Amino acid sequence: MSSNNTSGSDIPDGINPDLWTAWMELRKECYPDLIEGVNPSYGYRPTLGAGIAFDVLFGICVIGHLVQLIRFRQWTSGLMMVGAITEAIGWAGRTWSAKCPYNNDAFLMQITTLIIAPTFFAAALYVLLGMLIRILGRQTSVLSAKWYAIIFCSCDVISLVIQAIGGGMASGESNKEGGDTKPGTHTMVAGIVFQLFTMTVFAVLVLDFLRRVYALAKGRRDGRGGLTRNMKLTVLALFVSFVMIYIRSVYRTVELAQGWSGYLITHEGYFIGLDATLMVISAGIFLVLDPAVLLRHEMIKVTTNGSGKEEQGTTTGNDSEGQGGVRE
Helix, strand or coil: CCEEEEECCCCCCCHHHHHHHHHHHHHHHCCCECCCCCCCCCCCCCHHHHHHHHHHHHHHHHHHHHHHHHHHCHHHHHHHHHHHHHHHHHHHHHHHHHHCCCHHHHHHHHHHHHHHHHHHHHHHHHHHHHHHHHHHHHCCCCCCCHHHHHHHHHHHHHHHHHHHHHHHHHHHHHCCCCCCCHHHHHHHHHHHHHHHHHHHHHHHHHHHHHHHHHHHHCCCCCCCCCCCCHHHHHHHHHHHHHHHHHHHHHHHHHHHCCCCCCCCCEEEEEEEEHHHHHHHHHHHHHHHCHHHHHHHHHHHHHHCCHHHHHHHCCCCCCCHHHHHCCCC
């Protein structure tokens, strides 16, 4: 297809140059009113109140995890903080879109950040399981804590890169009249599906970890070697966060598979309920049940002992409540 060039923009054949120029300007500027018959990229005007509310909520998560990162210097806090920052940037873009519904920069700002933010939350869960393995012993897992970090965080990076490439492809085509965003969209879906596969494998390994822990505790006459109360609370937080991320990933897969004009993506309520709310819970649960706090004494012991329990193949769990919880 041949094209002319006006003001640096490619004008497809059959398109009035004046209308094309007006459309491109509309996407660059902040035009606050909706134009009849001209839908924003969302298919609706994002709700201003939702944008402000979720920016505040994710801002609280950022501050909370930053404080814990400074206090305890655990990777889980750092990864949760980065994920919350990414979410906050995305919701700032949607707040911007509430005021400027046609602005393309605001739309791209939110779509690229909100699609990748949960990747950082998932990485925190992978690191957290590694922490529990180091504390309870190498025999509680088919993989060492080191290999959990290497394998699953590498998969997270791969998923992140695939989604970013897809987002770039789709955004490039969105700037063209009649541009084909399907290849970019399918690439983004592939990244999310790969993340889902990785998390499914992770879930199986978590269940195997719990099975091994309880089998080891049951096999000892004194019943020691199981999960303390604080460890159980940590596992609970891991489970809640994992389920939130998994449900959200399924939703985003279906949403993007329907295309940019599909039913789910053009109805904001689904996005708020099945993405934003779930991600607030996923990050917020660790402000209430923070492993950096709950496991601080056990992690200090592991660090003090060098390679810790993971290499020794022994388990712990007989600390007093002030040193990591009471076994139930």
